[in-house]
Amino acid sequence: MAGTVRQPIDEAALARYLSTAAPTISQPFTVKQFGFGQSNPTYQLTSLPTAPGGKPQHHVLRKKPPGALVSKTAHKVEREYRVLSALSNASRSESSRESSAPGVPVPKTVCLCEDSSVIGTPFYVMEFVEGRIFEDFLMPDVVAADRAAMWRQAVTVLSALHAVDYKGIGLETFGRPNGFFPRQVATWKAICEAQQKVRDVETGEPVGRLPYMDELLQYFGDPKNQPRDRAGLVHGDFKIDNMMFAREGTEVVGLLDWEMSTIGHPLSDLCNFLTKFILARQSEVAAASGITITKVAGPAGNPLAVSDPAFLPGRTPGLPSLDEIVSWYAASSGYDPRIGNELVYGMAFTIFRLAAICHGIAARYALRQANSAMARQNGLQMVPLAEYAWALVLATKKLTLKL
Incomplete structure (x- = not known):
């Protein structure tokens, strides 16, 4: 469950960036932080319904942690984005009957930002998947x-x-x-x-x-x-x-x-x-x-x-x-x-x-x-x-x- 933001991000700067990089994400949106995980801070972006009686729109943002990183090989959100994009695009491809990635369910990616000036560190946004995590x-x-x-x-x-x-x-x-x-x-x-x-x-x-x-x-x-x-x-x-x-x-x-x-x-x-x-x-x-x-x-x-x-x-x-x-x-x-x-x-x-x-x-x-x-x-x-x-x-x- 997402809750209190423990590591604040510049929500105004994020909104400005997403208005161009991801216009499909409705604005304004609220930001909460997920409690699980200790590596890359993970947030839930929730937009209000765009029409009466509609459902809220949810997305997930994952970013590198702030500060100097101990390991140069960890926290590679860019790699996460690359593999998720490859798998989601392959599973959704209609160009052939046989997918190159059958049976591997992953969220669909939205955008990758490698510019640390936006919210402090590189991040990416993906669709929110509804379900249960044990x-x-x-x-x-x-x-x-x-x-x-x-x-x-x-x-x-x-x-x-x-x-x-x-x-x-x-x-x-x-x-x-x-x-x-x-x-x-x-x-x-x-x-x-x-x-x-x-x-x-x-x-x-x-x-x-x-x-x-x-x-x-x-x-x-x-x-x-x-x-x-x-x-x-x-x-x-x-x-x-x-x-x-x-x-x-x-x-x-x-x-x-x-x-x-x-x-x-x-x-x-x-x-x-x-x-x-x-x-x-x-x-x-x-x-x-x-x-x-x-x-x-x-x-x-x-x-x-x-x-x-x-x-x-x-x-x-x-x-x-x-x-x-x-x-x-x-x-x-x-x-x-x-x-x-x-x-x-x-x-x-x-x-x-x-x-x-x-x-x-x-x-x-x-x-x-x-x-x-x-x-x-x-x-x-x-x-x-x-x-x-x-x-x-x-x-x-x-x-x-x-x-």
Whole structure:
């Protein structure tokens, strides 16, 4: 839900710009800010009905955060706009019966502004998609049958995304098709090394280095451990709360938040989607590895657990298991990452990347750039997540993980 604007923008300047760049957006409009997300500030623009009895017009604006950015590779709203435009144009094309992007629902883009003088940083505007976003991946208000169907639908969308003819929709230069994981290792190494140097604007304390950073980088960088090359359009942050589900039914009506999208290895998306299920095995993996996972104290002393046993098999009615999801994906995509033990590498790398993302949230909080009330608490998760990533690596050397 959109509510109070926490990071104000120049609404008058925005209105002047949109009057020319996007005349289809009715004016005047009101501005509210969405509460979810910590990366790119996201706003809802609502225009009054243009005719008696009409409905309000809604659009969404996403912009880069203000201030000096810690990472030059993050917050790429221009990339979001490019991939959304390519996918929405392909799915709406009537020039051929076969779309180049079948089954990938995305909002239609309206305009991109790369001029920071308008509202402080580059931004883009897209249509608002009506539906439900489940911040709680367990979908507690959904009946078991619908919960199962929604997760199955999400896997269907994931397979469809990886089947996109990215060259056919103009994204042939969107990323390099080979060497995805070696590049990812180098990228996240550079990002973390920049983030660890950031000092808190009030205390002067540095964010610090992730635990087991050197060991993880050595493991991920070894070609003998890396998955075989595959290339496809990847979302970069594929998970339940980046999907909009229909108000009625179980259909995915929108796949959102594309700032990390690229041409890469589909294993990265699949394992990101499996994160909650991977984390649920924390006790088993920690015991097998001998690693003690740090418990982080949250508000009022409550622990911020990185593991939820509700994602273990059979704990939540209608929720598929990790094995079921991988089997669904393998059947629909033709790629089974369990062959060659590629899934283990992908799972460990996913948890490491999540630690690095939390590391970035901690850095933005240190600079007071983070735009979520939970930013500080989420940033603290970097330590147990990095520990768990290394625990996954060690555990696979001591036992065979049964998926």
